[in-house]
Amino acid sequence: MPGIAEIALAGAPVAGGALLGMAAGNLKGPDIQGLIVKDMDLLARIPEAQVERRAELQRIIDLRIDDLITAVHRNRELRQIAASYEGNWRDIVVFVCAVLFTVVWWNVEHSRANWLVMFIVLIVLSVLAFIYAVRGILRGVRTFLHARHRAAHGQ
Template identity: 85%
Template sequence: MPGISEIALAGAPIAGGALLGMAAGNLKGPDIQALIVKDMDLLARIPEDQVQRRAELQRIINLRIDDLIAAVHRNRELRELAASYEGNWRDIVVFVCAVLFTVVWWNVDHARTNWLLLFIVLIVLSVMAGVYAARGIVRGVRSFLHSRHRAAHGQ
């Protein structure tokens, strides 16, 4: 049945976008604090007579601690902005995925029977996701600016 296979193939970009959206929520960065603890444990195990190694490892530990402190200060406003976002962050992920899959679908053979239909669906999905993402971003920025204004005027 070529009809079912074409439907399955046409739905592949949408299914891939859904999977990418689910995976985006599970990404985590490195645990800097755990690395610092491991480095401190290693430092305690290095013999006292290896002064140069101990000094270099201590320097690395100090750099990681400084980076951790700087990251907290740098990201405070970003966290405030993210907390004030009243939309769903997945709106942005869906928008990006819809645009990417539209671009991918554009490069598929245009002679396919379902090419135009899925291309139109992807454009509509991209526009709708873009509207929701933009609306949430605008609300978040307004809320962030309003809270900063109140904080600056002591209210």
């Protein structure tokens, strides 16, 4: 069974990267709305005579509400930027880097257990990066031609 063990060891870096990517996508911050509700409940339970504690807790609630509003505005801006992305020079840079790393990996000792698996992953990554780069270039050319066409017809 050394063949299965070698395959498992060879795929470990790729599987680890995939797991890290999945974990990064699932990370969530604290539930600020839930914290605000709990703080407001706590504020209602603090006796009226404890003015300083009530004032401090109210200040914390106000800060959390401000943070929530700021986060909503920031998320909206990030969504607008992500939705307007049509590809640009970064796609080309990713493609060039993927190809260069593939060339470097080709010169690594081929007897390593994970050489073939990583080389296949790098080839797939290079092809995907190439597709995104070509898509971005085509969109840029299409936008340029469309703008030139509108300018020629006085629109």
